[in-house]
Amino acid sequence: MTRASVSPLIRELRAALGAAQVLSAPADLVAYECDGFTIEKHPPDAVVFPRSTDEVARIVKICNRLGVPVVPRGAGTSLAGGCLPIGGGVVVMLTRMKQVIEVNLRDRLAVVEAGATNVALGRALSGTGYHFAPDPSSQKASTIGGNVATNAGGPHTLKYGVTVNHVLGIEAVLGDGSVLRVGPIDNPAGLDLIGVLVGNEGTLAVVTKVWVRLTPNPADYRTMQVIFETVDDATNAISDIIAQGIVPAAMELMDRGIVAAVEEAFAMGFPLDAGATVVIEIDGPSAGLDEQQQRIVKLCEKWNAREVLYAADAKEREKLWQCRKMAVGAVGRLSPSYIIQDGVVPRTQLPRVLRRIGEIAVKYGLRIVNVAHAGDGNVHPILLFDERDPEQVERTLAASGELLQECINCGGSVTAEHGVGVEKIRFMDKLFAPADLEAMRRVRQSFDPSGCLNPGKLIPSAS
Ligand SMILES: Cc1cc2nc3c(=O)[nH]c(=O)nc-3n(C[C@H](O)[C@H](O)[C@H](O)COP(=O)(O)OP(=O)(O)OC[C@H]3O[C@@H](n4cnc5c(N)ncnc54)[C@H](O)[C@@H]3O)c2cc1C
Numbered sequence: 001m002t003r004a005s006v007s008p009l010i011r012e013l014r015a016a017l018g019a020a021q022v023l024s025a026p027a028d029l030v031a032y033e034c035d036g037f038t039i040e041k042h043p044p045d046a047v048v049f050p051r052s053t054d055e056v057a058r059i060v061k062i063c064n065r066l067g068v069p070v071v072p073r074g075a076g077t078s079l080a081g082g083c084l085p086i087g088g089g090v091v092v093m094l095t096r097m098k099q100v101i102e103v104n105l106r107d108r109l110a111v112v113e114a115g116a117t118n119v120a121l122g123r124a125l126s127g128t129g130y131h132f133a134p135d136p137s138s139q140k141a142s143t144i145g146g147n148v149a150t151n152a153g154g155p156h157t158l159k160y161g162v163t164v165n166h167v168l169g170i171e172a173v174l175g176d177g178s179v180l181r182v183g184p185i186d187n188p189a190g191l192d193l194i195g196v197l198v199g200n201e202g203t204l205a206v207v208t209k210v211w212v213r214l215t216p217n218p219a220d221y222r223t224m225q226v227i228f229e230t231v232d233d234a235t236n237a238i239s240d241i242i243a244q245g246i247v248p249a250a251m252e253l254m255d256r257g258i259v260a261a262v263e264e265a266f267a268m269g270f271p272l273d274a275g276a277t278v279v280i281e282i283d284g285p286s287a288g289l290d291e292q293q294q295r296i297v298k299l300c301e302k303w304n305a306r307e308v309l310y311a312a313d314a315k316e317r318e319k320l321w322q323c324r325k326m327a328v329g330a331v332g333r334l335s336p337s338y339i340i341q342d343g344v345v346p347r348t349q350l351p352r353v354l355r356r357i358g359e360i361a362v363k364y365g366l367r368i369v370n371v372a373h374a375g376d377g378n379v380h381p382i383l384l385f386d387e388r389d390p391e392q393v394e395r396t397l398a399a400s401g402e403l404l405q406e407c408i409n410c411g412g413s414v415t416a417e418h419g420v421g422v423e424k425i426r427f428m429d430k431l432f433a434p435a436d437l438e439a440m441r442r443v444r445q446s447f448d449p450s451g452c453l454n455p456g457k458l459i460p461s462a463s
Contacts, residue, residue, distance in 0.1 A: 009090070016059065021049045021096075022046055044091045051097060058177070069452055071092065071454050074145050077146065079342065080422070082420075084457075093115075094145050097116075098143075099113045115144075115145060116143060117140065117144075125214065130215060134163045137324075144210050145210065148167060149200060152417055153378070158250055166215070168194075170198075199419070204443070218249070222311075226305050228276045232275075234253055234276035234278050236303050241299050241300075248296070254279075256272070260272055262326075265330035266326070279320055338383060342415050343379050343414055343415070347376075349410040353412075354379065357379070363402075373417075405430075421457055422456055425459075438462070
């Protein structure tokens, strides 16, 4: 870029951060045009790499003054277009702020910069006897800031809760560039600002530091893989297990389509002709686990379970989980492009919604495979298509919309954990009354008066 073409925005960002922390050449911006939702793409005006909360504050102040949108970004694994720089703007990459600053076992908390990956925090806690409970399948890449901004869940959400249940404090830069710090403390007095900030999808603040709760590692586990003839049987067994008052740590369903991809990738020996495979894990003190496991197996047998395979040791357990968490990646073997949808329904509605997903696949002539955090009623239909064919893209989007509508019809919602982003914003007025949305807009305005933080995401603007 010649000196004459450097815009005031880029000049100010370089002056504030140093040129090495600012990207603005078109070729450098391509990687930031989209996130895990690849259907829509917009190049940003610049990408910046702050190293401290103070630098983030300086960036936000500059953007505010120049009327430029600010798009916070961690690893960019959002599946809802949360990092899409609609109409340009400055993408703020948090990935250089990646220190696990402190592990404090006496207070059972860790202090982490927003750009640290979930797995890096796990590594820092290894050997302490504690862990950070939210375990999204993207945890090798996704950041703690991203997990906080999307209120991420994961397979073990069923027993341990989602990210908001594990955040004790947050430091964040608000829309005017001021720095807010809430916590770290359990049940603080005053308004629950942590509850407001977790899940804000970058629309209220740029999270720079998080105090996370540490959870003691379970003393023991029982992990099994139950093979069912049909998806209906599997989902009915899952509802029965919960109805019996058993709360497993995880119940993860994979249908025949995804098992085929997983088998090709990992050769685990899963049967290719079964309707569904469910990974069930229980954990806690050793006493009583065997009895609980027997009760679960009995309930699965009532629903015609063909076979139950038990993880014999920690190595086998780890392999099973690795395989489940890499299942989505394995889909790359089936299709050049895919959309991973995220809907949630009451558990008892799982048979209905999964059947309907099958019908929608037939209606639109598409292949759809399913993974589900089934214990939570959280379905992840994966729609396979070829992004290079506009007609296929159109069909895929129509099918996506129809299956999300079905989740609403079943008394559920269009997202359990991936967020609203740009992808689902059109559903917000189906989920919320005008007065609810107006209240959300007012909250947003008080955190970000000029509206520069991640515009066009999460909360629709007033019509
Ligand atoms: C293969 C795969 C599996 C997945 N599995 C799961 C799963 O099991 N559970 C689950 O919940 N999600 C899952 N996801 C979705 C995604 O990984 C999560 O939403 C994750 O929390 C996003 O983290 P990230 O660092 O990639 O955030 P990004 O994608 O970079 O950002 C996500 C959103 O948060 C905002 N944001 C990011 N960082 C900050 C910050 N520091 N301050 C303010 N706003 C910020 C962004 O603006 C954007 O709106 C999966 C994604 C993939 C690709």
